[in-house]
Every structure is written in C-alpha cells, then in structure tokens.
Amino acid sequence: MKQLLDLETPALLLDRDVMRANLTRMADRIHALGCDLRPHVKTHKSLDVLRDVKALSRLIGITVSTLHEADYFFAGGEKDILYAVGLTPGKVSHAATLIRAGCDLTVISDSPDAIEAIQAAARAEDVRLPVLIELDVDGHRSGVEPDGPELIEMARRIAASANLDLKGVMTHAGGSYDCRSVDQIRDHAARERGLTVGAAERLRDAGHDCPVVSIGSTPTAMFAEDLSGVTEVRPGVYTFFDLFQAGLGVARLSDIAVSVLGTVIGHKKEKGWVIIDAGWMAMSRDRGTANQPQDQGYGVVCDLDGRPIEDVYLGIANQEHGIVIARPGEPDLDVGRFPIGSRLRILPNHACATSAQHNRYEVLEDSRVVAEWPRTHFW
C-alpha cells in the first residue's frame, strides 16, 4: 500500500472518509425532507466517486454540465441524466446519439427562440427530446422569470413541438453563493423552492403536465427547511466541499475532502518565501475567496495529516510554482519550518476547478493511499 511520501507531486488527494461523511450528511438532510437527489457530477467527474455517492444516498439520476460527462457516465452505466446547460441546436445531434443508445437524457432551455431551432434539429435527427424549462429565481445567470409571461410561452411552444416533451421546471440558485450568513442562505433556499414550485403550479394551471420540479445548489440544499413540491435536488460541490463553501458557512475546513499534495522545492529566506511544486496548474487559477471576509489566497496550507497551519497560506502561484508566505499581519515566515523536500497539503478555493486540473484522485483512508480513481475531462 502506498504512503503519501511515495507519491510524485503535485497530486490530488481525496480523503474518502471525509467525502463519505459529506455524502451522508446531505443525503440524510434531503431524504428527511422527503426528497431524492440528482447530484451534479461536474465536481468530481468520476464513476468511482459516484459509486460512493450511490451507496450512501437515494438518487433519481445524475446532473451533468457537458455532453461529454453524459457520454462518460452513460458508458459507466448511468441512464437517467440531466444536461443542465442550455441546449443549442448544434448539440442536438450529440444528444440524439445518447438517446438512441438508450440514455434517458433530459435537456434544458430558457429561450422561446431556442425552442424553435432545437425542434427543427430534433426533427432532422428524428429524436424526441425531454425538456425542462430553466427558471431564474435570483438573477444569478440564466432562466425565465417564474412569474413572467415567457414561462407559459415556452411551455406552449414545447407542447406544440412534435419532437419535444415538456417534463417540468428546474433552477440553480447560484445567487446563494453571494449570501453573507446562514440565515440569508435559509431565506434563499425558501425563495428557490417557493418560486420553482410556483412556476410548476402556473404550468399545471395552464394545462401542462409538470412532473419534474428540480432545484439545487449546495448552500441552499444544506439549509433548506422545506422541500414540499420539489421532486429532486441537485447539489454538487458538497461531495468535496472547499474553502469558498467554508467561507460561506456551509462547511468546516475539516469537511474539505480534496487537497493538493506538494513538495517544498526552494526557499527565499530573506523574503520568507517557501516555494512548492504546486502552482496554479495544480490548484487552478480560482481565487473565489478573494472577496470573502477571509481571503485564502490560492489555498490553505496543511501538514501531511491535513491539519491547517494557520499563520501561512499559498499566497502566490505561477504555473508550476506555488509560494507559501505569511498571512497578512503575521511575521515573515521562517522558511526553516518547511525544509526542502518536505510535503504540504493545500486545501483549494474551489473543488470543481482544482479537481479539473488533475486526471486522477489519490484516494486516502487513514492517511494511506488505497486507490487511484481516474476522472474525465474536456468536452
């Protein structure tokens, strides 16, 4: 069995026990509220991780952010897949290939204009596409207004399209990432549910079936107190958590299941710089905590057992060099604390972004490397 010291660095570590606790906590919450999960797999993009997710929660299906993810997970045995990025006519052929192969693929749209073009492409492919209408519940990104006229117009167009089937409504309350307290997240979750269930009711009142009412973001899923009327919840980053979620109050540092293992490769003693071989290629360029009360730089530095070292952080990153420095207000780092060749673990700002920089997880149990789990990439 490999030890952490045997790994060539940088390497992406996955603490399986921490992940399992995250999976169980979310599943318990959502199931207790009478709902099932359709977790977003864009965070991990790994069939091995999904196996643990399925062992610890009841899933309706999975959510993907690319059709490439759909290909990968369908090839691995997943059938019920929601592609949760607005479909364009140019991707209908790819979606049709999946459906013809037996995948229960559902797509989304938030545009009456797109519906016409997608219908034409679906007809050309001679395929039927199940469609959810995407709602905007918080001004975060995409979606039609839950209480506006476009919702009904979209449903009308989908119902009138020979190759499209209206399955329901979905939203992603990404605005929850801007909340400043747990109370705000709780309110955001109530708003997400209320507006989405309300939109479903409007569709039913207008004579449409609306079997699917799908919501989800990790913060709102963690603090929702009521999911009545909701049929599925789609959190993703809860699988691993990260510093951004910790800064939001949604997780503790000890809940973060992924970290990057690096080795000290140099010192700049007079500056108090410890240089490691994990730069932005290993961490990603994500600086999501920059605007939070606690700016974590490019990551929180931990010892080999994963214990945070509080007075320093990964303050600077080049492509293959990371620089560990004192946090603002702390005295300059005595570089002798981290000798050349010693190893550190770095907690990431954003688990989705950091994991995407690696082709595999080094899976830890009891600080031993028990497996290598591959992950998929690209489009």
Next chain:
Amino acid sequence: MKQLLDLETPALLLDRDVMRANLTRMADRIHALGCDLRPHVKTHKSLDVLRDVKALSRLIGITVSTLHEADYFFAGGEKDILYAVGLTPGKVSHAATLIRAGCDLTVISDSPDAIEAIQAAARAEDVRLPVLIELDVDGHRSGVEPDGPELIEMARRIAASANLDLKGVMTHAGGSYDCRSVDQIRDHAARERGLTVGAAERLRDAGHDCPVVSIGSTPTAMFAEDLSGVTEVRPGVYTFFDLFQAGLGVARLSDIAVSVLGTVIGHKKEKGWVIIDAGWMAMSRDRGTANQPQDQGYGVVCDLDGRPIEDVYLGIANQEHGIVIARPGEPDLDVGRFPIGSRLRILPNHACATSAQHNRYEVLEDSRVVAEWPRTHFW
C-alpha cells in the same frame, strides 16, 4: 474539410498562420543576435506544435515545466530537455528513468541544501545528473543571487558531488511581466543578460566550467538588444501570445494564435447579457489582465473570423457558462446582435492556462479546420 460551424463547442482554435508568424519573428530576432532557442513547451504541450517550431527556428533543445512533459516529448523524439523547475529528491528516480532511456535531461537547483539530498538520491539511482544553477535576476521567484556567496557555494557542492555535473547557469526574468513600458522591458532584458553572464564569469573565475548560459522570458526575448555571452533563450508564450502579452505591449491582438470558440446559448435581455457555452472551464480562471490598464475580463470577444468586437467582453464566467456584457462605460448590450446558436471566438488572458483546459487544438488555415492536434496534460 471541417468548417468552424461543424465543431461542437467549446473548442480551442489554433490559427496556424498567426502562430507561424510568431515563431518566425522570435526566431529571426534571437538568431540575428547570434543565439539559438530552447523554447518552453509548457505553453502548447504538443508535438505537432513543436514540429512547426522546429521548422521555423534553430533549437538547441526544449524546456519543460514537468517531468511528465519530458516523458511526452522524449517519447516523441526530443532528446535534449531542460526541466526548468527546482528538482527535489523525490523526483530523482523519475529523472533517472528518463536519463537511462537515453534522454539528455538537465535539471536545475537554487539550493545548497537541495544539492546534498539530490546527490544522495542520484547515488542511490546510480545516475549522473547535469545541473544548472538557477539565478534570481529580478526578485520574481526562485534562484540564488548572481553576485552573492551562495552561487559559488552551490557550484562547489555540485562539483564535489559524485553524481552531479555542473553545466552552467539559468534564469527566468519573470519580473518582466510587471513592466509598464517597452523601454522598461528593454532594460529588464539587459539586466537579465548582464547578471546571468556575470554569474557565469564568476563561476569561471572560481575554476568551474560554465558551458550553458540560459535566459528567457517572452517579453525580454522580444526586446533584448544584446545576447552576447548567452548560449540559449527560453521563451514560451510567444508561440501563441495572449491578452496579457498584448497588454504588456509585447504583441498585438492580431498576433494571438489561440481562441476559444463558443456558442450563444441564452439571453438575459433586460440585463444585456449574452450567455455562451464557454465558461471558466474553457477559458481558465486566469484574470491576468485584471491589474493591467485594460482589464479584459475573461477574454476579448471576436466574430467568427477573429475580428475583435470592441464594445463587449466576456465579463463573467461560471463553470460552463460565459456571459458577454458591455465593457464598462458602454451602453447595455443589445442581445439581438448575437442570436441564440450564433458563434463567437474569445481571445484568452493567458494562452498557457487556457490551452491547458483543452485536450486538443482545432487547427485553422484560412478559417478552415485542417487538423486536430492533441496536447498532453497533468503530471
């Protein structure tokens, strides 16, 4: 032959004619100054790109940022490889495997302490490692002072090590990225050369051979006026250029050879948002232009022919969603200008970071896709 409209998006485009012009310009400059190139391949990580580099310039060898890159390029026929990140004892075994297979691998170090540990590891592997001493010419990152006592101490230790061979000195003038004018870059280049050649002379005066005097960064290589005493130059990003280099005055927008092709997937008319399927997963999270006079957001938006559209930029990026908005000071974007399904090309802040998010280049000649070139990744 494929057209741009046939590609599934997002996709990484490489305009081969633009790249070739970049390669020729740099080669002409460096060769005219009497020097040869050892270009950094971390920007492209592609044997196909390297084939064009070799056709248009005289190379001494190549520079890599990871031993994985060394494996990939050695397997593709490259023999003379400089691994330009400080070696740690934990990577000696990997380096030894390459050397035993016939690779002329050279490594670097800037630490007297590391030398002892590397020597011990090299003895255990029964391998001889050629070593360059890394110099710090501008306080950018790593390296010993060119005029300090550590330089001579390192040379002494390397010379005393049974398994290490002192080959010379190298530096990377990364501080040139902070220059604010071409004049400053020119001065920086003179300083880089002067300090590095001076360090080589100090070593020779102390009785050491110093056959290799290696410098390089794209900005300093582009504006160096004298390379006497230098044996090789190691620029990388000049192959593709990017918005950061354009902001620095080192390239024009029309010199940028890579772009990301995206498709419009939605509109938020009331906000003036055009949503495309190229988010940070396709562009990277690099915001390197944020502190330049012209902040380019997540990228400059161009039409399908690559012509910049000046009043908008990719202002917001989520994982698989990018949002095109008006630049600050411009009126809100009329979303009707970019219909759903239409395509845009986005110029990246940082070619190394953006290219790393893709597994292949869609190679363009005369706006037609003439080839797919794979690239390598990870460690």
